[in-house]
Amino acid sequence: MPGIWIMAALLLGVAGAAIGFWLARRRQRSLESLRSRLVAVTQSSRQTGDNIAHDLRTPLTRLHADVETTLRNEDSEAHRATLERVLTEIQGMQSIISALLTLGQAEAGGMPVKKMAVNLSLLLEEILELYGPSAEERQLRLQGRIALQIMVEADRQLLARIFSNLLDNALKYVPADGLVVLSATAKGGEVVVTVEDDGPGIPAEMRDRIFERFTRLDPSRTPSGGAGLGLSLVKAFAKLLQGDVRAEASRLGGAAFIVTLPAAAAGVPRPVP
């Protein structure tokens, strides 16, 4: 894990340096050297391989070229436009760093987990309601088949992050006119929540790898595109809650993400706070 911390620190430094450098209109060298240091550090980090280097180097390379070109230009409108793009790139890198830090923390067990009785059925209905308008805007049908009164002993924020990541993916990867179904049941001591769709699905050989950091089926990267960390977070959070997640082929024709969680210990279900 220390690799990630070093990298995160470096990257923040680079992002800060990029703006400072731009404003000062000099120190081209320092960005260049930070960039090669970053590449060196990330490439030497075995656990995460070349992917991180690639993922962070790509926006840095774009930043570098953008700033360099703009510096040759005296037009203040162009400067403004560049600064706005720089800001977008930095925000993208910040969210990668945040996700990596969160992942590191979750996997090392250093993340505070506030378990309490949560009415999962209500929480899922709320999340459907949160995503409903966005799904409609993308011309997707979003349906819920949620059994009533499913209780789990879990952290509400982590649960919400798990399902919001899965719905976020469905909204991104299922083409217009598609169908997305969120279903939940409790059987015995286990709660099963499935987010499935009739989109392109995940090829069988990728169904395990897709949960690894930076794995994306479409490796092209755009400033607005995802980093490939969402499913890694889902996995880490599910494990923190003593559950798990796996990918399968859905009966609907696309991907099915199946989250299992332990049901709350039997007894009188307590109301959700």
Next chain:
Amino acid sequence: MKLLIIEDDVAAANLLKRGLEESGYAVDLAHDGEQGLKQARAGGHSLWVIDIMLPVRDGLSVLKALRDEGKGTPALILSALGKVDDRVEGLRAGGDDYMVKPYAFAELLARVEALLRRSRSSGGGPDTLLEFADLKIDLLSRTVTRAGQKIDLQPREFSLLECLMRHAGQVVTRTMLLEIVWEYFFDPQTNVVDVHISRLRQKIDKNFSPPLLHTVRGSGYVLRVEA
């Protein structure tokens, strides 16, 4: 109005000071916990911005000490992600709001203004009727009218509008809306909030004039009558 920033990263503190000064506030700076405690005790501040990780004495213990002395100045707590990333601890120590670094300045400014406004308007009973321009909402009967005409809102749209009305004239960020209306303390990436807002806007602005609900680029939303 004077604010106190207790933050050991001098460069970050200076940037923050400059930003807040440009927004019309006077700003005192302290770079460690002990110094911050002294300056806060000396008084005269309408709000404290306190970083948790501070040299000499950490931010939470500074705030606890101040609260134990009965000082009620609103406090915004800053925490670095992956450190004491615990909003509950922060709020328990007496914080009124909590932000994780790195944050956008626009986000911090919106929260500062919300806290200042909250502390100014506290006291008096809870409002059950909120009004802005010709828009009225009744929190008891949960009804909304504009120019006397009844508007039907979904429960969540109602809560969104209530939140915007409570902060009328001030920018409310997406993150603040997610926290207040949905109680989610993370960023769900997709533009989920924007879509809810645009539905609300359809209902309260489309058939009326002037438009009241505005988008502030790179920041959030605000209810105001534009000049």
